[in-house]
Amino acid sequence: MANRKVALACSVCGSRNYTISSNPNRTNRLEVNKFCKHCGQYTLHQETK
Numbered sequence: 912m913a914n915r916k917v918a919l920a921c922s923v924c925g926s927r928n929y930t931i932s933s934n935p936n937r938t939n940r941l942e943v944n945k946f947c948k949h950c951g952q953y954t955l956h957q958e959t960k
């Protein structure tokens with residue numbers, strides 16, 4: 912079974928700045944504060960498909 916990758920997109924500008932491996936055991940949408948180079952500050956990033 913292939914290891915699925917998901918992107919973390921900035922909730923402010925929508926840029927997909929990070930890519931992570933999805934965990935099949937985790938069903939809730941991941942939300943994490945990360946630095947967005949487009950916004951120039953730390954913003955909330957949300958998991959996308």
Ligand SMILES: [Zn+2]
Binds near residue numbers: 923
């Ligand atoms: Zn941004």
